[in-house]
Amino acid sequence: MRGFLVVIGIAGLLATGTAAARSDDYVLTIKDHRFSPEEIKVPANERVAITVINEDATPEEFDSSALKVEKVVAGKSKGIVRIGPLKPGRYPFIGEYNEATAKGTVIAE
Amino acid sequence: MLGALIIVFREVIEAGLIVGIVMAATRGVLGRGRWVTIGVGGGVLGAGVVAMFAGAISDAFQGAGQELFNASVLGIAVVMLMWHNAWMARHGREIADEMRRVGVAVSEGAKPLTALAVVVGLAVLREGSEVVLFLYGIMASGTSAASLLAGGILGVAAGAAFTALTYFGLLAIPSRHIFSVTSWLIALLAAGMAAQAVQFLNNAGLVVALDHTVWDTSWLLSDGSILGRMMHTLVGYTERPTEMQLTVYIATLFVMFLLMRIARPSPRRRLPVAAE
Numbered sequence: 001m002r003g004f005l006v007v008i009g010i011a012g013l014l015a016t017g018t019a020a021a022r023s024d025d026y027v028l029t030i031k032d033h034r035f036s037p038e039e040i041k042v043p044a045n046e047r048v049a050i051t052v053i054n055e056d057a058t059p060e061e062f063d064s065s066a067l068k069v070e071k072v073v074a075g076k077s078k079g080i081v082r083i084g085p086l087k088p089g090r091y092p093f094i095g096e097y098n099e100a101t102a103k104g105t106v107i108a109e
Numbered sequence: 110m111l112g113a114l115i116i117v118f119r120e121v122i123e124a125g126l127i128v129g130i131v132m133a134a135t136r137g138v139l140g141r142g143r144w145v146t147i148g149v150g151g152g153v154l155g156a157g158v159v160a161m162f163a164g165a166i167s168d169a170f171q172g173a174g175q176e177l178f179n180a181s182v183l184g185i186a187v188v189m190l191m192w193h194n195a196w197m198a199r200h201g202r203e204i205a206d207e208m209r210r211v212g213v214a215v216s217e218g219a220k221p222l223t224a225l226a227v228v229v230g231l232a233v234l235r236e237g238s239e240v241v242l243f244l245y246g247i248m249a250s251g252t253s254a255a256s257l258l259a260g261g262i263l264g265v266a267a268g269a270a271f272t273a274l275t276y277f278g279l280l281a282i283p284s285r286h287i288f289s290v291t292s293w294l295i296a297l298l299a300a301g302m303a304a305q306a307v308q309f310l311n312n313a314g315l316v317v318a319l320d321h322t323v324w325d326t327s328w329l330l331s332d333g334s335i336l337g338r339m340m341h342t343l344v345g346y347t348e349r350p351t352e353m354q355l356t357v358y359i360a361t362l363f364v365m366f367l368l369m370r371i372a373r374p375s376p377r378r379r380l381p382v383a384a385e
Contacts, residue, residue, distance in 0.1 A: 058246035065332030074164035080172040097243045
């Protein structure tokens, strides 16, 4: 079991390299306290890096307990959110500072 | 306004729980009020600085600066809490005895109050910087800012009241039990912080081993709810822990109790941390 988990860990480590290289593939833009796109598809069972671009002047916190991420993105700036490996499914996220409008979903498939 | 109140309150109670527990854990120690005040004051200042440099921190280390910063802050707090508990295992009995004999305050100069002041400061800094960023966003966005800002300020006040409630609630515990209770609380607090720190390292892309989710109890208690947040701070609850988080949680508890056992004085008399 232990050895198996370590192997998975190493595989994960290798996967990071690939995910980092492809982080430009996944981009979320925040504008007027809304995410665009509001649904973003990523491959399941892989580590993925999503670049979050905040075009608003105010900071936003990308927050998702489902994705296990809390990340503040300053105004007029960008941040990288690293997630996964995810089982296939839908994972909601919000912009914590503007919860009423800033909502979205990561779809792993 | 209610929304702002809730968001701010949510952040403040996390720091508030920690401050309340630290206050209770230092019950009867002379000068603790000053140290806790220094901790809170330093934390508020630090929160402002962190919020101001949020962009720069975030950009550092190939975009993983914020995660590394959070992990370091939590890591330092864990070490300080371990130090405190080890110290308490050695001296807690004397303090409790003396408190019973002479009433309340005890002059205990050697107490590592600095350690707890640092813990308080870091807790306020971490949660506070989010509050500052949120309130800044409100102020910058204009229109209904005044009512939102009022909500934010009320949120801070409610959080402070909650801190007082935690403290006085813990004070209701009889003095001969209070240090064993606070030692447990602090051990769980530290384990939860360590588990959270390792998840930040995962988000930074550094510790990616054992990153599979072990269970999902979001249907039962969501991380986003007020109760979920409180349990997160108190015992490290998270709705979807990874294998690594569980491993680190258990390891931290183990190291904590090992240190307390080593620090414990050897004489025959009954020991302060023995289960009562």
